[in-house]
Amino acid sequence: MTLATAKRPAGAAATPTAAAPQRRWRRHRPRTFYSFAAPWLIGFALLTLFPLAYAFWLSFTNYDGLAPKWGYVGVQNYERALADPKTWSSLARTLVFVFLLVPATVGFGLFLAVLVNQRLPGRGAFRAIFFLPVVVPVVAAGFVFRMLFDRDTGATAAVLGWFGLGPVEWLADDKALIVMLLMILWRVGSSMVISLAALQGVPQELLDAAAVDGAGSWRTFFRVTVPIMSPVLFFQVVNGAIDTLQIYLPALLLSAAGQARLDTVPGEGLYIYMVHVYTQAFAKGDLGYASALLWLLTAITLIYTALVFRFSRRFVYYEAGPSDEEGRR
Amino acid sequence: MTGTVRMLLRRGGLYMLLVALAALFLLPLLWLLLIALKGPGELLRFPPKVLPDRARWENFGEALTYVDFLGYARNSVILAVTYGLLVTFSSALVGFALARLPAPGKRVVFGILISTLMIPPIITLIPTYLIYSRLGLLNTYWPWVLSGLAGSSFLAFLFRQFFAGLPKELEDAAIVDGCGYFRVFWQIFLPVSKPVLATSFVLSFVWTWGDWVMPALLLNDDRSTLAVAVGSLYASDHTGPQYHLIAAAAVMYSMPVLVLFIALQRLFIRGIATTGLR
Numbered sequence: 001m002t003l004a005t006a007k008r009p010a011g012a013a014a015t016p017t018a019a020a021p022q023r024r025w026r027r028h029r030p031r032t033f034y035s036f037a038a039p040w041l042i043g044f045a046l047l048t049l050f051p052l053a054y055a056f057w058l059s060f061t062n063y064d065g066l067a068p069k070w071g072y073v074g075v076q077n078y079e080r081a082l083a084d085p086k087t088w089s090s091l092a093r094t095l096v097f098v099f100l101l102v103p104a105t106v107g108f109g110l111f112l113a114v115l116v117n118q119r120l121p122g123r124g125a126f127r128a129i130f131f132l133p134v135v136v137p138v139v140a141a142g143f144v145f146r147m148l149f150d151r152d153t154g155a156t157a158a159v160l161g162w163f164g165l166g167p168v169e170w171l172a173d174d175k176a177l178i179v180m181l182l183m184i185l186w187r188v189g190s191s192m193v194i195s196l197a198a199l200q201g202v203p204q205e206l207l208d209a210a211a212v213d214g215a216g217s218w219r220t221f222f223r224v225t226v227p228i229m230s231p232v233l234f235f236q237v238v239n240g241a242i243d244t245l246q247i248y249l250p251a252l253l254l255s256a257a258g259q260a261r262l263d264t265v266p267g268e269g270l271y272i273y274m275v276h277v278y279t280q281a282f283a284k285g286d287l288g289y290a291s292a293l294l295w296l297l298t299a300i301t302l303i304y305t306a307l308v309f310r311f312s313r314r315f316v317y318y319e320a321g322p323s324d325e326e327g328r329r
Numbered sequence: 330m331t332g333t334v335r336m337l338l339r340r341g342g343l344y345m346l347l348v349a350l351a352a353l354f355l356l357p358l359l360w361l362l363l364i365a366l367k368g369p370g371e372l373l374r375f376p377p378k379v380l381p382d383r384a385r386w387e388n389f390g391e392a393l394t395y396v397d398f399l400g401y402a403r404n405s406v407i408l409a410v411t412y413g414l415l416v417t418f419s420s421a422l423v424g425f426a427l428a429r430l431p432a433p434g435k436r437v438v439f440g441i442l443i444s445t446l447m448i449p450p451i452i453t454l455i456p457t458y459l460i461y462s463r464l465g466l467l468n469t470y471w472p473w474v475l476s477g478l479a480g481s482s483f484l485a486f487l488f489r490q491f492f493a494g495l496p497k498e499l500e501d502a503a504i505v506d507g508c509g510y511f512r513v514f515w516q517i518f519l520p521v522s523k524p525v526l527a528t529s530f531v532l533s534f535v536w537t538w539g540d541w542v543m544p545a546l547l548l549n550d551d552r553s554t555l556a557v558a559v560g561s562l563y564a565s566d567h568t569g570p571q572y573h574l575i576a577a578a579a580v581m582y583s584m585p586v587l588v589l590f591i592a593l594q595r596l597f598i599r600g601i602a603t604t605g606l607r
Contacts, residue, residue: 032510033432040423041438043479048445051456058456065459115347120340128594129351135590135597136358137539139560140579144361147572153377155360161376186357190601197602239447246451249542253560258570260560262545274451281455290455298452305447 052298059292064285077292087293090276093177094245097272101181102240106233109191114221116192117199127196131189142253142260145183146171171254176269180250191236198232199225238308242301248274273297364576365389372572385573392563392577401558402582408473408544408554409537415477416484417529421522423480424488425514429500445482451542458546468549473537484529487600491525492518528600531593535586555582 034041059077063070081087116127133141148155149170157167170179202225210220226233252275255266263283266275277297281290364372365388367381392398426432427439450457461472499521500513519526541556548554550562559578564570590597 029430030432033426033430033435036426036430036510036514037423037438039419039478040442040480040482040485043419043476044441044445047457047476047479048448048453051453051460052448054456054460055453058459112350115343115350118343120343120347126347126351127598128591129354131594131598132587132590133354133357134601135535135586136583137556137559137579137586139539139541139556140361140583141357143559143575143579144357144364147364147576148357148360153372153374155356155377155379158377158379186354193598193601242447248451253541258561258572258575259564260541260545262542287455287459294452294455298448301447301452305444 055291055294058288059295061288063288065287066285070288073288077289078296080289081292081296086271086276087273087296090271090273093271094247094273097177097181097247098241098244100177101184101244102237104181104185105188105191105240106195106236108185109188109236110195110229110233112188112192113195113199117196127192130192133186134189136187138249139253139260141183141186142250143257145179145186146254146257149179171269172267173269176254176267180247180254180270183250183254184244184247191240194232194236195229198229202228238305242305245297245301246274247272248278251275361576361579364573365580367573369571369573388573388577389581392574392581395571395574395578396558396562398555398558398578398581401553401555404552405538405554405556408470409534411470412473412477412537413530413533415474416479416481416533417526419478419480420484420529421488421519421526422514423485424490425492425518427485427489428492429518430510442482442485446486454542454546461547467547468552472543472547481533484533487529488522488525491522495521524596524599527593528596531589531596532600535589535597538586558582 060072060074061070062073062076112130116123116130147153151157151167151169151171154170156170160166160168168175170176206224206228207220210224215223251266251270251272252260252262252264255270256264262278265279265283271279273293274297277290277293280286280293363379363381366384366386368385371378371381423442427435427442457472461467466472495518499517503513503517538554539556540554541560544554544557545561548557550557559575559582563575563578
C-alpha cells in the first residue's frame with residue numbers, strides 16, 4: 001500500500017480536495033507503521049525470539065550435535081548446572097569482574113570526560129586519543145595485552161626488570177582477571193564520550209548559581225553536576241553490568257593469542273561464566289547443557305533488567321526524544 | 330598576579346596529566362608496532378628489550394603472504410559493506426516509523442526494541458549457529474545479509490532520536506500534496522540525514538570488521554575474515570604462533586578502522602553518545 005502510494009508523483013494527487021489525502025493517510029497509518037517496522041520485527045522474531053525459544057527447548061534435551069538419537073531429558077541439564085561447582089565458581093568470578101569493571105569504567109570515563117571538557121587548546125586531540133582504543137579491533141587488542149603481560153617478554157616484564165623485580169606470571173591464575181580488566185578498561189573511551197555529552201548538557205545557569213552561592217568547584221561538581229548527570233551514569237552502570245556478564249572473547253584471546261579457537265578452553269583465572277558456557281558447547285559438544293547454562297544467564301539478566309526498569313521509571317531512556325503523545329500528533 | 334600564576338600552574342598540571350594519560354593509552358599500540366618490527370628470536374629474549382635491534386619492515390611483507398591476507402581482507406570488506414548498507418537501511422526504516430508514524434502497539438514495539446538493546450547477540454549464538462546449519466547456510470555470507478536486513482536496535486534507536494528531532498513541517502507539505510510515506514522517507518528524510526546515515530554505516534562497518542565470533546563460528550577458515558586470520562591463523566604446528574607476523578598483520582588489520590576513525594571522528598562520537606553503545 002505504502003509503496004503503491006509512493007509511486008504516484010507528488011502534486012499529481014487524483015483526489016478532488018486537499019483534505020482527502022490527509023484522511024486517507026490517517027486511515028492507512030497503522031499499516032504504514034508496520035510495513036516500515038516489518039524488517040526489524042521479522043528479524044527480531046526470527047533472529048532473536050526464535051533462537052531464544054530454540055535454546056530453551058534444547059536446554060531440556062541431551063542434544064550434542066552429533067548423535068542421531070537425542071531427546072527430552074526434563075530438567076536434568078538445569079539440575080546438573082546447579083550442581084556443577086564450575087557454574088558457581090565461574091559465576092562468582094564473573095560477578096567479581098562486574099563489580100570491579102563497571103564502577104572502574106564509569107568512574108574513569110567520567111574523570112576523563114571532565115578532563116577533556118576543560119577549555120584547553122588541543123583537547124580535541126586528547127579526546128581522540130582516549131577514544132582511539134574503542135576502534136581497535138578486539139582481536140588486535142587481545143593480542144597486544146597478551147604480549148604486554150607476557151611473563152618473560154612483555155613490556156611489564158621489562159618495566160619490572162628496571163626496578164630489579166622478577167617476572168610475574170600474569171596470565172596463569174586470578175591475576176589474569178586484572179589483565180582482562182585493563183584490556184577492557186582501555187576501551188573506556190565510549191563511556192567518556194557518553195559522560196561528556198551529559199556533562200555538556202548541564203545548564204550553565206545552575207553552575208553559575210552554585211558559584212554565586214559560594215560553592216567551590218569540587219562542591220559544585222559533586223552537588224550539582226553529578227546529580228544532574230545521574231540518569232546517564234545510572235544507565236551506564238545498568239548496561240555495563242549486562243555487557244560485562246556476557247564477556248567471552250577477551251578471555252579467549254588472552255589465553256590463546258594468535259591461535260584462538262572456539263573450542264579453546266582458557267585457564268582457571270579467565271574461566272568466567274560465558275567461557276563455561278562455550279566450553280560445554282564447543283569443546284565438549286554438550287549443546288543441551290550449554291543451552292541450559294545460557295538460559296540461566298538470560299534469566300538472571302531478564303530479572304535484573306526488570307528490577308532496574310521498575311526502580312528507575314523516572315530515569316533516562318526517553319529523556320532525549322519527544323514524548324510518545326507528541327509523536328502520535 | 331597570583332591568580333594568573335595559579336591558573337598557569339593549574340593548566341600546566343592538567344596538561345601533564347593529560348599527556349601522561351595519553352601516553353598510557355597509546356602504549357599498547359606502540360608495543361604492537363614494536364613487536365611487528367622485531368625478529369622471532371628477539372621476542373623470546375629475556376630480559377626483554379624495548380626497541381628492536383633493527384626495524385624489520387619486511388615482517389609486513391611476510392605477514393601478507395604467510396596467509397592470504399588480501400583475500401581475507403576482501404572477505405572482510407564484502408561482509409562489512411554488505412552488512413553496513415543493509416543494516417543502515419533497515420534501521421532507518423524502523424527508526425522513521427518509531428519517530429513519525431503513530432500506530433496502535435507502537436509503545437510495545439518501542440519497548441521491545443529498547444529491551445533488545447539489553448540482549449547481546451552472544452546469548453543467541455548457539456541456537457543461531459544450529460539454525461543456520463539446518464538451513465544449509467554455514468560457510469556462506471547469507472547470515473550477514475539476513476541480520477543486516479533485520480536491522481539493529483542500536484541503530485534504529487539512533488535514527489529514531491534523529492528523526493524525532495526534525496521539524497514536523499518537513500513532511501506536512503508533502504503529505505498535503507498526497508505524497509506517500511515511503512516517498513517522504515526516501516526523498517525528504519534520508520537526504521537530510523546524511524550524517525546519521527554515515528554514522529550508522531561507519532559503526533556497523535567497524536563492528537563487522539572487528540567481529541571474530543560470528544565468522545569463526547559460521548565460516549570455514551579459507552572463506553573467513555581478517556579477524557579470524559589475525560586471531561587464529563598465524564600459527565603452525567611446528568613453530569606455534571608467529572608473534573612477529575601476528576603483530577604485523579594486526580597493525581595492517583587495525584589500520585583501516587583507525588584511519589576511518591581519525592577521518593570521521595565526529596560520526597563515531599555522535600553515534601556512541603546517542604545510543605550509549607559501547
